[in-house]
């Protein structure tokens with residue numbers, strides 16, 4: 155039984171970060187390493203703030219957690235200090251809680267009833283509790299390989315080793331299928347490996363999960379592009395079902411802005427991937443920020459990843475541009491009433507480290523030098539208007555004023571346009587939707603029989619928690635397709 159008054163006794167306290175100077179001089183995660191006993195005590199207090207309210211929006215898929223994480227249940231177990239059962243209940247709905255604990259922006263917290271009013275002390279620190287349960291489980295050796303108890307004799311190819319592919323692979327392996335994950339890169343993990351910087355999640359966190367999957371029996375093949383290195387015919391012959399979890403990595407470009415073809419202007423992933431490879435020991439990236447004035451165009455998560463990476467690489471200055479006006483620092487109830495995702499200024503730890511954010515501005519022109527390298531950006535103040543009839547958004551310049559910013563390296567983090575073109579899709583006879591994604595029926599099956607899709611490839615670029623939820627759900631559909639029935643969970647349905 156939860157403590158209904160815990161939130162009246164304790165305020166929300168966020169985890170301490172390492173000192174700014176220390177963390178910008180290495181690539182380790184920004185949060186401080188606390189003594190385990192001290193950490194557990196602090197997190198038990200935070201879990202005590204959960205009142206296990208009767209209608210827990212935190213774990214409802216419509217507003218809170220798409221995985222349906224059993225949040226009030228494990229909050230109460232943590233409050234009681236029963237970490238082992240808490241880990242069991244956490245893993246019941248989430249294959250990789252340490253990934254979501256570190257990377258998810260926590261729609262569950264936005265939907266927590268304690269987010270309604272600032273006087274309640276703020277939402278329960280669900281993400282912190284989740285991450286600590288996972289940390290505790292790894293430290294105490296409770297995260298072990300779960301070998302399948304049956305073998306179905308059926309085989310599945312999972313294409314892509316990001317969070318959706320890994321979740322699908324783990325579920326299907328545990329259900330007794332023979333699963334092979336194909337990854338075209340030289341290392342496993344997709345965006346978790348080469349998109350997410352170490353300061354958000356260190357790669358050892360990914361590697362220990364991969365070791366667990368291997369021990370359970372999942373086979374991995376790296377450096378193999380399905381559709382090229384393995385033909386579609388070979389794939390179909392060898393496997394009974396295929397899961398496409400190829401992500402949505404086609405970066406949105408800004409080709410209409412004058413000067414875009416200057417040297418020194420890159421899509422975000424052209425910068426982040428080699429930066430992350432450098433951290434893996436692959437040698438210096440050809441696109442580095444040290445000694446440069448860096449401008450990041452785009453105010454979202456990927457922009458913040460570029461921002462923090464540029465600071466750590468020794469940029470002279472870093473400026474992040476957002477075409478939207480600066481949101482309020484607390485929830486704007488008119489624009490986003492609880493429990494919807496709050497319209498509020500999202501500040502990442504990297505924004506506290508250095509640099510500047512500019513709001514309600516857009517690039518008018520990139521200006522170069524005689525050698526064709528970008529040196530400056532001209533900015534206009536803008537307003538984003540929505541056409542009431544079509545719903546389309548339009549960026550409208552306001553006033554005549556032009557600001558100039560020094561810029562030796564410009565990183566375009568303005569979103570993703572869906573799945574990259576790849577021979578595999580042509581080989582399977584699959585075309586992309588207008589959003590650049592692969593469509594499927596209510597059972598996650600694409601137009602190609604026995605070929606399923608999940609994660610960003612189906613949904614478009616989204617949160618890690620959605621990728622895991624879709625991977626789990628697609629796994630159930632595949633299990634049903636192969637055996638006629640399935641006990642696997644399906645937390646979400648195709649959109």
Ligand code: SF4
Nearest residue numbers: 204207210212266267
């Ligand atoms: Fe606990 Fe908040 Fe979820 Fe209610 S909404 S069960 S208080 S975490």
